[in-house]
Amino acid sequence: MLQATEQILLDEGYAAVSTRRVAAVAGTDKALVHYYFGTMDDLFIAVFRRNAEHGAERLREALASPQPLWSVWEAMHDQSSTALMTEFIALANHRKAVKAVMVDNSRKFRRMQLDGLATVLESYGLDPKEWPPAAIIVLLSGISRYLRTDEAFGVGLGHDETVELVERHIAALEGPRARTKRSK
Amino acid sequence: MLQATEQILLDEGYAAVSTRRVAAVAGTDKALVHYYFGTMDDLFIAVFRRNAEHGAERLREALASPQPLWSVWEAMHDQSSTALMTEFIALANHRKAVKAVMVDNSRKFRRMQLDGLATVLESYGLDPKEWPPAAIIVLLSGISRYLRTDEAFGVGLGHDETVELVERHIAALEGPRARTKRSK
DNA sequence: GTCTATAGCTGGATAGAC
DNA sequence: GTCTATCCAGCTATAGAC
Numbered sequence A, B: 001m002l003q004a005t006e007q008i009l010l011d012e013g014y015a016a017v018s019t020r021r022v023a024a025v026a027g028t029d030k031a032l033v034h035y036y037f038g039t040m041d042d043l044f045i046a047v048f049r050r051n052a053e054h055g056a057e058r059l060r061e062a063l064a065s066p067q068p069l070w071s072v073w074e075a076m077h078d079q080s081s082t083a084l085m086t087e088f089i090a091l092a093n094h095r096k097a098v099k100a101v102m103v104d105n106s107r108k109f110r111r112m113q114l115d116g117l118a119t120v121l122e123s124y125g126l127d128p129k130e131w132p133p134a135a136i137i138v139l140l141s142g143i144s145r146y147l148r149t150d151e152a153f154g155v156g157l158g159h160d161e162t163v164e165l166v167e168r169h170i171a172a173l174e175g176p177r178a179r180t181k182r183s184k
Numbered sequence C: 001g002t003c004t005a006t007a008g009c010t011g012g013a014t015a016g017a018c
Numbered sequence D: 001g002t003c004t005a006t007c008c009a010g011c012t013a014t015a016g017a018c
Helices: A001-012 A020-028 A030-037 A040-064 A070-078 A079-092 A095-122 A131-152 A159-174 B002-010 B017-024 B030-038 B038-063 B068-076 B079-092 B098-121 B133-153 B161-175
Strands: none
Touching: A001 A020, A001 A030, A001 A040, A001 B133, A020 A030, A020 A079, A030 B133, A040 A070, A040 A079, A040 A095, A070 A131, A070 B017, A079 A095, A079 B079, A079 B098, A079 B133, A095 A131, A095 B030, A095 B133, A131 A159, A131 B079, A131 B133, A131 B161, A159 B038, B002 B038, B002 B079, B002 B098, B017 B038, B030 B098, B038 B068, B038 B098, B068 B098, B068 B133, B068 B161, B079 B098, B098 B133, B098 B161, B133 B161
16 A cells, blocks of 8 residues: 555656545555555655655665765665655645654754765865865755656756766766766 | 735645635635636646746846856745745646646756856856856756755755855856855 | 445536626 | 536545444
8 A cells, every 4th residue: 555655646646645546556445544544644654754764774775885975876866766755845835744754854864864974075085174075965965856857857958967977076086886887 | 816826836735726725815716717727737837837937037137147157046046936846846747738838848948048058157267078067057956946945844954065065166157246145 | 354335525617697 | 707506526534334
């Protein structure tokens, strides 16, 4: 049922998520959605938490890898989680309970990124005065999300140039990406 | 009625936009919404177009100003239009007609930014090989939108550092901002 | 745990009086 | 142009049979 909800969020947007639709996609009954999750808020929160935990897990792995900067950049650059996040951001606009959970989670996530990357960046000889790690993280996050949103719309102008620029700078700090996923 | 719709989008999210709500906020009747705009798709498109025209107008002005880079950055950095855009992006996920209009508009807008800033950036001595104008625009747009989204959530970690970093680089190219809106 | 039934509401859209 | 009335669909949520 969590899976079904996620699917509907991605395919049709949050407004299409209803007990009926979820039940239909999950192949069960709409009354059971209430039985297991209570209200719709609770259902959304459950889906969000599951996703947030997955994201935190990926972040932990990325930070522990031999090329943390590359790994974090690639972990951010995930289409489906970005699209899901977009839906949740819009959803939070009129669901207070969901928003509260999201704000709390965002703060923790950002803190985790910062604690993990600050020492790494400093060890690369980056002057924290000129290039604050917190700013680097915000930059990478913002760029990544923007690119994915654009892509979802089929707008790609400036896309390649931006990725090339960012990755050139990452490579300058951390060396070329070891296990190349994208051949450039 | 366009104004009312915009207000609801900002305050309560797109799912709250209904003929009843729009009529209530606009102080009119729900049947009139259909009379003037036809379907809900048409209403959303009308609101979007009105906003897009306003955005294009601001961009034109910014590009014509003595400090185009600063002006474009500030024009991007507008809270209400960013929040509205976020709603429209989510909305477009399940309204084909709205999406089509938005994609078309996004392409034109990006093209306008690119045509306007490419020569400016080159005149500042920026090597287009190392810093492609298209990438600069995507960077600034992404960062700006991300910051605003964060702010709406009350997450501000790394915010100040990022703005400082970006504006330091803009100042290096175009000189200090002439008419300071933000005292630093 | 699972399904049926139903209450009670809000939604888009149209027809027709004025 | 404006308002009332109305149709029908979909929604959340709960009660109760099995």
